[in-house]
Amino acid sequence: MSIFVRKIDKAKWLQTDLHQNIDYSADAITSCLRTTQNTLSVWEVESETDIDEAVLAIISGPKYGHPFETIDIVLMSPNYLKEQGINCRRTNGSTLVDDLVEKHIDISNLTYKSLGMVAYHIVEKIKDEKVVRRTKAKLMEILNQAISRNRLNPDRLTDSIRETLGLTKRNIDVL
């Protein structure tokens, strides 16, 4: 069964003790579940061993200017969303890695009630320790690997990202 991966800010969710409280912080909802046209964006991977594929898709977004900032991702169950009648549809994702574009899912037609279900699901996943943190070193490794496997063209990255990765023009030519 596949997994839906969404970037969150763990610190916002852990503002309250999730094991003691049945309620959670408004900051978590407003910062991590901000919808656009009643839609939330997630990336689909086949299994937990593939979650860095979703991380790669996230940090290689064309507008993602700071890909080395530590991120948290939550591993969501498509089954749970389906059982709740929440609509999920495949759409092209915004990533510079072409073979990941079609791995994008929109959780759509969200309402106050269904967004609450998504929030509840995320809290359950946090309690189950299905939140993974990727630090700067790991994010650099993920990007470097994608470049060395020709999945990501370094010319499409900004100068500052290439510089952080140690990719001079000469290094890129060698690749």
Place this chain on the structure above:
Amino acid sequence: MDNLKEKENTNTGTINISLYEPEVFFDGLDVETIESEYQGFSIIESATTIVSLDENFVNEERLTLLKKQYTRELIALILDEDFEYGFDTKADVLVRSQMQLNALAVKSWLNWIFVENFSNIPVLLGILRIIARFDYREISPEGQTMAGMALSHENVEVKECGVRAFESWGTVESLKELEKLKVSTQWLQEYIDEVVSDLRKEYNVHICQENR
């Protein structure tokens, strides 16, 4: 004449502002305005490229300008914008543009806002996220001072942002700062330990078991 100018530059503190592009250095003011409004400046040559100035005065003036004209704007941007790791904000853009004009004054300004708002968590988080995006040397030493203060803050999110800043700079100094840090929040300690481990690998630091 060029030699004379150079001599003046080194011996009297005169600065050839043409090197700094006067319109940028003085934020759009022409020489006449500078002369009339800033008593610390005097034109020593009719050409509009050379002025004699007191560098302390310039920095103080810039700092005052930042405090008066930009503090409210920066805090409003920090509070109003939806921050998300990975994405630039208007607050980043504002601080970056001011850093290009006078980095010394901007660092003092940010430090001043940080201290003045030490109990205002959203503002602290905003400042820490901004400074973490600068290069270590660019934001030094005020950036490291602020991040260091964040590490001892009682709020967990502020602490985390301090750790994130040191992780982002990724220097040996960052490693030294984080190695000694112990917190009671388990997930944050795990993060600190992971960053320390990453940095030790990067700098090839081997720690004997008994020293851990």
